[in-house]
Amino acid sequence: xxxxxxLCTIIGAALSGTKTDVPDSFDLKGAMEMARYHxxxxxxxxxxxxxxxxxxxxxxxxxxxxxxxxxxTKQNIMESRISAALSEIGIPHxxxxxxxxxxxxxxxxxxxxxxxxxYVDEPYMDVVTAVMHHAGFENISYSSxxxxxxxxxxxxxxxxxxxxLEDTQYPDEIGFLHTLLENPVPEQDCRLRLNDENxxxxxxxxxxxxxxxxxxxxxxFLDIFVLNRSLRPDMERINRRLAAVRLDEFxxxxxxxxxxxxxxxxxxxNTALITDRILMGGTFGNAGQxxxxxxxxxxxxxxxxxxNIVRKIFGTSRENLYRKYPILHKAPWLLPLCxxxxxxxxxxxxxxxxxxxxxxxxxxxDEQINANKELLTxxxxxxxxxxxx
Amino acid sequence: xxxxxxxxxxxxxxxxxxLATDDNADNAKAIVTLNRTGAFAWKLLETEITYEEAIGxxxxxxxxxxxxxxxxxxxFLETLRQHxxxxx
Numbered sequence: 001x002x003x004x005x006x007l008c009t010i011i012g013a014a015l016s017g018t019k020t021d022v023p024d025s026f027d028l029k030g031a032m033e034m035a036r037y038h039x040x041x042x043x044x045x046x047x048x049x050x051x052x053x054x055x056x057x058x059x060x061x062x063x064x065x066x067x068x069x070x071x072x073t074k075q076n077i078m079e080s081r082i083s084a085a086l087s088e089i090g091i092p093h094x095x096x097x098x099x100x101x102x103x104x105x106x107x108x109x110x111x112x113x114x115x116x117x118x119y120v121d122e123p124y125m126d127v128v129t130a131v132m133h134h135a136g137f138e139n140i141s142y143s144s145x146x147x148x149x150x151x152x153x154x155x156x157x158x159x160x161x162x163x164x165l166e167d168t169q170y171p172d173e174i175g176f177l178h179t180l181l182e183n184p185v186p187e188q189d190c191r192l193r194l195n196d197e198n199x200x201x202x203x204x205x206x207x208x209x210x211x212x213x214x215x216x217x218x219x220x221f222l223d224i225f226v227l228n229r230s231l232r233p234d235m236e237r238i239n240r241r242l243a244a245v246r247l248d249e250f251x252x253x254x255x256x257x258x259x260x261x262x263x264x265x266x267x268x269x270n271t272a273l274i275t276d277r278i279l280m281g282g283t284f285g286n287a288g289q290x291x292x293x294x295x296x297x298x299x300x301x302x303x304x305x306x307x308n309i310v311r312k313i314f315g316t317s318r319e320n321l322y323r324k325y326p327i328l329h330k331a332p333w334l335l336p337l338c339x340x341x342x343x344x345x346x347x348x349x350x351x352x353x354x355x356x357x358x359x360x361x362x363x364x365x366d367e368q369i370n371a372n373k374e375l376l377t378x379x380x381x382x383x384x385x386x387x388x389x
Numbered sequence: 390x391x392x393x394x395x396x397x398x399x400x401x402x403x404x405x406x407x408l409a410t411d412d413n414a415d416n417a418k419a420i421v422t423l424n425r426t427g428a429f430a431w432k433l434l435e436t437e438i439t440y441e442e443a444i445g446x447x448x449x450x451x452x453x454x455x456x457x458x459x460x461x462x463x464x465f466l467e468t469l470r471q472h473x474x475x476x477x
Contacts, residue, residue, distance in 0.1 A: 109401075
C-alpha cells in the first residue's frame with residue numbers, strides 16, 4: 001500500500017511541476033505493479049522519469065508503456081475513422097469517457113482507455129450498426145437495459161456505442177443524465193462533445209457507478225483531479241446539481257480523496273480506509289468487491305448477485321447468445337448447447353476468472369459485508385437499512 | 390527526401406514512437422522508438438527537405454559538433470530506410 005500511495009504523490013508532483021521527496025524505502029517494483037494493475041503505467045513512467053528514476057525496472061516500464069501507448073494511438077486513429085464515417089452520413093454523435101480526457105493531461109502523460117465510447121441517439125441504432133460492420137467490426141453484445149452495443153475488431157479495437165446515458169434499472173438518475181447532453185460543444189462536422197461542466201459531471205458520475213458497483217481505481221480519481229485543475233468548474237453549481245441525485249456528499253469525499261492521493265493532504269482514518277480499498281481494487285474492482293457492494297447497496301439481493309457471478313463463469317445472457325449465434329432463431333432448442341459451449345470455452349480461455357469467482361463465492365461473510373457497509377457509509381453513499389437495527 | 394505517407398509519431402514521457410496509421414493487422418506493432426533528437430529529425434522529414442537543409446536545422450537546434458550530428462542523422466536515415474519509411 002505505501003508504494004501505491006507514494007506513487008500517487010509522485011504523480012501529483014509531476015502534474016503540478018513540483019519536486020517531491022521520495023524516501024529511500026520507496027518500493028519501485030511495487031509501484032510499477034500498482035501502476036499496471038490500475039492501467040496508469042505510462043502516466044507513472046512519465047512521473048517517475050521526472051522524479052529522476054532510472055535503471056532496469058524503468059527500462060522495462062518504458063517498453064511496456066511504449067506498447068500500451070502504441071495500442072492507444074491505434075485505437076484513437078480508429079475512433080477518428082468511425083467518427084468521420086458517422087459525420088459523412090450526417091449522424092450527430094458524441095465521444096465520451098476516457099479518450100476525451102487525454103487533452104486535459106499534460107503532454108507526455110498518456111491516459112490509457114480500455115475502449116472508445118460513442119453516444120448516438122437511439123433512432124440511429126441500425127444505421128450506426130451498419131457503419132460499424134462496414135468498418136470491419138463485429139457486434140459482440142448488446143444490453144437492452146443500458147442500451148449499449150459493444151463492437152470489436154481484431155487485433156484489439158473495442159468500441160462501445162451508447163444509445164442512452166442512463167441504465168433503466170436506475171430510473172432516479174435518468175433526468176439528471178439527460179441534462180449532461182445539453183448545450184454540447186461542436187467539435188468537427190457532426191462530432192460533438194460535452195461542455196466542460198457536463199464533462200466533469202459525467203466523469204464523476206462514471207466514477208460513482210464503478211465505485212458503487214465494485215471499485216473505482218486510481219485512474220478515475222486522477223481524472224477528477226486533473227479535470228478540477230484544468231477546468232476549474234464552479235463547485236457550488238456542481239454540488240447543487242449533484243444534490244439533486246444525492247451525490248453531493250460523495251463528491252466532497254472524492255475531492256478529499258484526490259487531495260490525499262495527489263496533493264499531499266493529510267491522511268485520516270476515513271480516507272485511509274477509502275484509499276486502501278481503491279488501491280487494492282484495481283481499475284474496475286474484483287469479483288469479491290462486486291458481491292459485497294451489490295449486497296449492501298441493495299441494488300441486487302445476495303442470491304441474485306451470486307447468480308450473476310455464476311453467469312460470469314458459465315456464460316452470457318440469453319439475449320447475447322441469440323446475438324452471437326443467429327441460428328438460435330431457427331433452432332432455439334440449441335440454446336442449452338450454446339450455454340455449455342460458452343461455459344467450457346470461457347473456462348478454457350480464462351481460467352483465472354473462474355478461480356476468482358469461485359473464491360469470491362466461497363468467501364462471502366458478514367465481516368466483509370459490514371466492512372463494505374462502513375466504506376460506503378463514510379463515502380456518503382449508505383445510510384443503513386433495517387438489518388442495521 | 391521525405392517520409393512516406395501513412396505514418397505518424399506519437400509520444401509518452403520523453404520518448405516517441407513511429408507507427409503506421411493503417412489499421413491493417415500486419416501493422417499492429419510500433420515501427421521504431423525514438424528519443425527527442427530522433428523525433429525532431431522525424432518532424433523535419435514530414436515535408437520535403439534536402440540532406441544539407443536537415444543538417445543545417447539540426448545544427449541550429451542542438452549544441453553538438455556537426456560531425457556527430459551528421460553521424461547520428463545518417464544512422465537515423467538508415468533506420469528509416471530499413472523500415473521502408475523514406476521517400477528519396
